[in-house]
Amino acid sequence: MRLELRGITKRFGSLVANDAIDLVVEPGEIHALLGENGAGKSTLMNVLYGFYDPDAGQILIDDKVVDFDGPGDAMAAGIGMVHQHFMLIPVFTVAENVVLGHEPTGVAGVIDVAKARAQVKEISDRFGFHIDPDALIEDLPVGAQQRVEIIKALSRRAEVLILDEPTAVLTPQETDELIAIMRQLKEAGTSIVFITHKLREVRAVADQITVIRRGAVVGTVAPTTSERELASMMVGRSVELGVVKDAATPGEVSFSVRDLTVIDAAGVRQVDGVTFDVARGEIFAIAGVQGNGQTELTETILGLTRPTSGSITLDGEELVGRSVKEVLRAGVGYVPEDRSTDGLVSAFSVAENLILDRYDQEPFARGLALDPVRVRSSAVERAQEFDVRTGSVDDLASTLSGGNQQKVVLAREMSRPLRLLLASQPTRGLDVGSIEFVHRRIVAERDVGTPVLIVSTELDEVLGLADRIAVMYRGRIIGTVDAHTHRDVLGLMMAGVPHDEAVAQAAAHQTVLGQADRAVETSSEEDA
């Protein structure tokens, strides 16, 4: 099936989310749609999937104009979509989820479970998915849930499969499996539209790459295009992809976590006997797949959660048992993983957000009275220093882009003398330009001798920033390695494989992205 989008334009009020976009997906092609957050990729796919009506333009399937009134029409025309956030019902089985909405029925409308099961089994076997039709969704790992979504789409005879940021939730090994699946589907004649902002993946898997910036197509290129070129097409200027930093010169250990265990209200050991040290002037990164206890670990360090046992010391002072306010006052700068929930009050102005944890201290307050003039003038300085792009510091934080919001959080947390910088997912959802900025500030903080603790699920970020890396899996630190560890080894460790075994396995089987990594290394050596 040949899919063509011709001149698709979609406006929201004065915002042009898609500006006359042309896209052709040939049969059996993996077509990557590359662009930053907010570039208009998802809008375009929602138009294609019938969620939005385009203001102008046409969708053609096999050169015939089609008109979708909703996802139902799109599905009927052979378009399947796997959303970034899965549309599955956790307490239903795989088979039930797959047939949901078009259940095969027998006598008197009874669902024909056997038929549903057979359907799942057939597709699963055909592509080697290893999915048990009777397993409950909630018991499956994320990668398997994604395969269920793919089965769901294929069971509706999808010939074009849209994958929206499919690798965001996967471990490197799961990503590798997904890439294999995508290639298999391609062999079988299915076309794939692969939406992503990760350059590495695009080059590894795509046949064609269409880059979108600010709602318009910048160009369609071959996967041989270098990462640097792709990045500059995406951003509109040349960017530094790696993190530029000198070797760390670690001082003495000033932040220590010992045997920290956190058991939550449900009795689950979220953090299980975690021990590590961070020295002055080093960036210590905790890598791991989302949901392996990193959130609980950082919240416990901040004092939001009380640990069940263990100790946390900063320059010899015990932090366990202190309130959040006391921990912040002790010199901890905290960048929360979810800035919109924990980092900012979106209904507050930029200036108010910049004093969120210092509003009751000099010079911003005298006694009970706030000093609005000081608050504002300090905010103007901070905004300038941290390059917060806003019309005025009186604008609401909700009007800023994600990158600028994150800069507000950083500006607040880094504008006081720090004894520890704790940053969780510091660049999640940011554009390439902002990532560059955030990384630079974090390295600068390290270089003045502050111990820096980074928690990240992005392997690229961990590899780029860290001086030492600990991998967290199911609440435990499965191993601590140096920054030059290969990504395949780290990826296996993130999936729970101990270090030595991971080294052995990685040597035996290289992932697609790992190979790409090695290729880049060799070519850069040749350049040198």
Add this chain to the structure above:
Amino acid sequence: MPGVTPDPQSARLEDPAAETVAPGRGAQLLREITTGNAMISVLAVVAALFLGAVLIGAADPKVQNAATYLFARPGDFGSALWGAVSNAYSALFQGAVYDFDAQTFARAIRPLTETMTMSVPLIFAGLGLAIGFRAGLFNIGAQGQIILGAIFGGYIGFAWHLPIGLHLLLALIGAMLGGAIWASIAGVLKARTGAHEVIVTIMLNNIALYLVAYLLSLKAFQRPGSVNPISPFIDKNAELPLLLGSGFRLHAGFLLALVAAVGVWWLMSRSTLGFTFRAVGANPHAARTAGMSVERTYIWVMGIAGALAGLGGAAQVLGTERVLTGGVAASFGFDAITVALLGRSKPLGTVLAGLLFGALRAGGFAMQARTGTPIDVVLVVQSLIVLLIAAPPLVRSIFRLPDPARAALTGARA
């Protein structure tokens, strides 16, 4: 490891509170309703008055009669409708603001002073509720807090005998304490156990109602030699002074209410305490992450809200009524919810909304007396205002306004 093991008690205390601050869809909706823009408020009043006019017409016998031959002579129907509505609303206006038919100027402006008098408890209680709304607390308990303020202030007022000035001051402080204690029960329960403030304050309203009835059955609260549920008159030294002499009921409580409004403005916009209130109301997660104590804020907010409502009770018992009765709070505590909502939880808005509701209350009686329009129309108008405020999209579609949320969203994306 000593000092590291957390005590299980405090851990247990923290959990439910943590759940209550989760910003659900309900909290989002509450925030929208309580802090929307002023235009919606004004248009809600206009739309409610218009719908009220429909009801006035429907209740009027002449209009009903003209409707029977509507198609034969539509002019009759129109003029009857116009007559009924204009008479009713002009009576409402004359009863609430300025009486054109009065013989003397003093009598002509008397309705306005009545409106102002009626607005005092509404403004006090409305300010308290507004603080709560902005801190994310839906305090329904102004009724009970007014009653407790009236009990404390009233008792000090009639039972004690102190020098002028001091007596009034102590009675007012007592009223504030009474309201604050009552409201803090809900605040502490919310902070400690996560008990929802809506339920607790509603229950406390009923308890307060029966508490005052019970107290008025005791010798200590009754007039000497009487068994009626009515207290002795307030000591002269504890009365709020009249502002315009004995011909008018308007008393110094009105000025206090305006001072309180300025105070609340300062508290919410210029003080560190108000900063935490607003932060906790807008995003309790971020507030907690920034080191603020969400639980302590809840107790503070309820305490201050209760103190303000208590002052409203004091204004009734020390100013307007000058005795303590079981009906001292009338329905002020409930009307104050609408006042705070209509005032968009802002001090100035609350004062204006309080005056409007004072006017509806004062003018409603005149409307019924002069034109026979049932006073229930006023109730319906008040209720419609609540309904329309709670449904901004409805008001927007009636008046064809753009959706500000969507405009802001697209602005942010661009």
